[in-house]
Every structure is written in structure tokens, then in C-alpha cells.
Amino acid sequence: MTIRTPGMNLTHSLVESLGLAIVTGDYQAVGFPTEAELSAQFAASRSVTREAVKMLTAKGLLTARPRYGTSVEPEERWNLLDPDVLRWLLERKFSLRLLQQFTEMRLGIEPEAAGLAAINADKEALAEVRRALGQMRAAADGEGDPLVADIAFHVAILNATHNPFYAELQELVNTALRISIRFTNRIQGRTASILAHETVLRAIEARDPEAASQAARAIIVDVLDLIRAARQTDTA
Amino acid sequence: MTIRTPGMNLTHSLVESLGLAIVTGDYQAVGFPTEAELSAQFAASRSVTREAVKMLTAKGLLTARPRYGTSVEPEERWNLLDPDVLRWLLERKFSLRLLQQFTEMRLGIEPEAAGLAAINADKEALAEVRRALGQMRAAADGEGDPLVADIAFHVAILNATHNPFYAELQELVNTALRISIRFTNRIQGRTASILAHETVLRAIEARDPEAASQAARAIIVDVLDLIRAARQTDTA
DNA sequence: GAATGCGCAATTATCATATAAATCCGGCCC
DNA sequence: GGGCCGGATTTATATGATAATTGCGCATTC
Numbered sequence: 001m002t003i004r005t006p007g008m009n010l011t012h013s014l015v016e017s018l019g020l021a022i023v024t025g026d027y028q029a030v031g032f033p034t035e036a037e038l039s040a041q042f043a044a045s046r047s048v049t050r051e052a053v054k055m056l057t058a059k060g061l062l063t064a065r066p067r068y069g070t071s072v073e074p075e076e077r078w079n080l081l082d083p084d085v086l087r088w089l090l091e092r093k094f095s096l097r098l099l100q101q102f103t104e105m106r107l108g109i110e111p112e113a114a115g116l117a118a119i120n121a122d123k124e125a126l127a128e129v130r131r132a133l134g135q136m137r138a139a140a141d142g143e144g145d146p147l148v149a150d151i152a153f154h155v156a157i158l159n160a161t162h163n164p165f166y167a168e169l170q171e172l173v174n175t176a177l178r179i180s181i182r183f184t185n186r187i188q189g190r191t192a193s194i195l196a197h198e199t200v201l202r203a204i205e206a207r208d209p210e211a212a213s214q215a216a217r218a219i220i221v222d223v224l225d226l227i228r229a230a231r232q233t234d235t236a
Numbered sequence: 237m238t239i240r241t242p243g244m245n246l247t248h249s250l251v252e253s254l255g256l257a258i259v260t261g262d263y264q265a266v267g268f269p270t271e272a273e274l275s276a277q278f279a280a281s282r283s284v285t286r287e288a289v290k291m292l293t294a295k296g297l298l299t300a301r302p303r304y305g306t307s308v309e310p311e312e313r314w315n316l317l318d319p320d321v322l323r324w325l326l327e328r329k330f331s332l333r334l335l336q337q338f339t340e341m342r343l344g345i346e347p348e349a350a351g352l353a354a355i356n357a358d359k360e361a362l363a364e365v366r367r368a369l370g371q372m373r374a375a376a377d378g379e380g381d382p383l384v385a386d387i388a389f390h391v392a393i394l395n396a397t398h399n400p401f402y403a404e405l406q407e408l409v410n411t412a413l414r415i416s417i418r419f420t421n422r423i424q425g426r427t428a429s430i431l432a433h434e435t436v437l438r439a440i441e442a443r444d445p446e447a448a449s450q451a452a453r454a455i456i457v458d459v460l461d462l463i464r465a466a467r468q469t470d471t472a
Numbered sequence: 473g474a475a476t477g478c479g480c481a482a483t484t485a486t487c488a489t490a491t492a493a494a495t496c497c498g499g500c501c502c
Numbered sequence: 503g504g505g506c507c508g509g510a511t512t513t514a515t516a517t518g519a520t521a522a523t524t525g526c527g528c529a530t531t532c
Contacts, residue, residue, distance in 0.1 A: 009513095009514065010514075010515075011514080044515080045514095045515055045516040045517070046516080047514080047517090048515060051514095065524080066523040067523060067524040067526095068523090068524075
């Protein structure tokens, strides 16, 4: 617990613990501990407790009012796209429903990003995408982690858009892919289709937004169908 | 300055001032004031200053280390999709480039959302979309604010997806639309095309994702072309 | 008996001060 | 020249006190 981790001070560790607990649903909407209780519980001073609560407030997870106390905000107010909140969401129990929602989001983002990349990508950005594809090929031959390579490919495309809002979604795609691949591997020994990824790259290189978009979309639709099928049999 | 605004305490007001200043670029990467300087500058105690800095840290705008001081994070680390950060971005000087990036983002989000809405929308969500379209029609006859109605329409579709990640982007779409419409009105007396919006609604009602997606896309592509044309003449 | 206003109490908000920890910088030692 | 050490600066944490906010119960009034 008291491991000395650089950049991991007491406040930060409180934020992590509380954030994870809140997202997991450990606290009901009412009855969140008071400052005094939290301080006692974590053996921290009120300053630290208050600063941690403020950080969680900034992420939309908490709200505090005098006399009333601190309480968990309804889920609609959470900043789901905040990297921390997203990570906490991932670290809690696996959920097919959540994975589907992640993936539906990717379906909006990535095809359009690929199209935009076909328009905007410069030499360096293109090189990065190529490098990631190379890593995927190497991983297929047993050299390197296929998961890392796959993620690098998708992230490289987001960056190639040169649009900061798409770049912002790296975290989401990263998260979605990690649990996605964990899931698809469980279903079948499927490895990421290198051919499909190569098609995306070729379209971007050819400066063909429409084709890039279609190719990227195909990859995700494939995954989404798997997930929907799995949910069907789960609930059936 | 000391207006008693509910839910607008000293810490919050500090967060607003600093957040806006940072996003506007008033502070260079190095040379951000120390806690002591900030406290003096805003006539607040160190606790308040520290808590404000923590909230901005939680949004990715700042970072603090002992001895080194507090400094502004590079723009890539900002949580651009945080509602507050987004709002500060809007409140700073108008920029065609930023508007284009907002709109490119909408191009990823909204068509897919419309498609998803065609699959998932329930009675209530559909009614909300219809209601917004009604408001747009009324506004065209001079009854009510057309901007509000237009935004309500787009937001209603995001909610109709029943996917919390799309719902999360209400703020972005809201922001983008507000400056977008301010801009398009400046270019020409164009009012939002009710026909185009109606096409989206009909497709959703018909449970036709493909058509809904296409129709939503058409609306945004239209705006994007305007913006790109304007940027062309600006830089030419 | 119901509505209204008042005051108590609980909780966060703010302030003030003190101490600890981290780390940059300069100088010293080898 | 390079590594080690100490001082100084800044944030991190602790602590205690006071102010502001507001839910809730009680009394008061009609």
C-alpha cells in the first residue's frame, strides 16, 4: 500500500481508490462518507481528502454541499471520456454491454478518422502507421506483442488526422481494443486481420478518404457483430 | 465580482478564471505562478488555491511538482472533451480552424449516432426528436429560438442512441453548433434546413440506420464545406 | 391543524500556520 | 571531470480554528 511510486502521492492514491470504488458502484447515491470519515478511513489529513474529492468533482463523479455532505453524481454526469474515468470503468468487472458501447463509439470515430487521415496525413504520420503495420506482421511471426501492435496502428491513424479531438480519443480506442481483443481471443483463436488493416493503410496512402473509411469500418463492424452475437446467446 | 451565485464558491471561481486564462494561452509553459503568488493574486487562502489547481490538474491542464512549481501541460494532454475545457475553448477568440475541427468531429459522431438511434430509439426518445423538429418549424415562423431548437434536435438524437458515450458528446455538439450557427449566419442568412432534419427523423422512424446516417451526414458535410471554403478565402 | 418563520446543528468552505518531502542548484571532495 | 552533499525553494501533508450554508425540527400564528 505504501509503496513509494514516483508521481504517486497520497492524494493521487486516494483519487484512484475512490474513483474506482465510485465507478464500481460501491457507494450509493446518498450516504457517501463525510470528509472526517474519509480522512479517518484512509489515514489522511483533511487537506488531502478535500483535494482528492475536488479532483473527483472535476471529473463529474462527486458533488459536495455544506450540511448535505458529499454524494455520488448520477452516471449521466460522469465525464466518461476522461482517461481516468475510462480506465476505472475498464478495471471493473468485464461487461459485454459496456464493450458493445465502446465499440459502437469506435464505429463513429475510426472510419471518419481514417477518411480524415487520408486527407491530412503527412509523411511522419504515414510512416508511423506503416511502422505499426510492420509490427503487426512481425507479431504474427511471433516477434513482439500483437495487441500492442494492433493498438499502435489504430492510434497512429487517430494522430494522422491532425485533429486534436480525434487524437483525444486515443484513450478510448486503446481501452476498447484491449478488452475487445481479450474478448475476441476468448471466443476464437482469431488474430487481428492484417489484410484488413493493410487495406486501410493503402487507401490512406492513395489519398482516398472514402475507401479508407469503408475499410476501417469493416474492421469494426466485424468485431461488433461478434459482440452482438455473443450477447444474443448470453441473454437467450 | 462578489455576486452571490449559488454553487459558485471561491474555489470554483478560481478554477474558471485560471482555466480560461490557461486555455487562452495567457500563461507560458514555464513560469506559472507559485501557490503563494496565486493566493496573493486572487486574495484566497492556500487551501482554495491548491484545490483549484488540483481540479485543473484533474482536467489535464496543469501539473505540479515540489521545487519545480506548477506548470501548464502541453495542449495534447488537455482533456479537450471535458465540458469545462470545451466551454473555455469556446469562450476564447473565435477561430475558423477550431470550428472546422469541431465540425469534423461531429462528422464522426452524429451520422453514426443517427444510425444507432434508428436501431435503439424508444418511444420517448423518438417523441423528443419530433418535439425538437416541431420547435424548429415554430421558430421558422418566428416563435421561439431557432438555435435552441436546432441544438435540441441534434442532442435528442444523441440521447436516442441509448449509448452513454454518445450522450456524453452533447456538450461538444452543443458547443460546435452554437459557434457554427453564429458563423453560418454571418456568411449568409441561411437558416437550418428543416427539410434535411426531417429526412433524418423519417429515416429513424423507419428504422433505417443507413438512411438516417446518410441524412445526418449530409447536414454536417454541408456546414463543413462552408467552413472549408471560408478558410480557403481567408488564407488566400 | 396547517402554514410559516426561526434557530439549532451538521457539514463543507475558507483561512492560517506549521512541518515534511522532494528536488534543483551550487559547491566541495576525490 | 564527475559524483556526492547540503541548502534553499516549492509543493505535500497535517492540524486547528472560524465562516458560510442549509436541512430539519420546533414554536408560533392564524
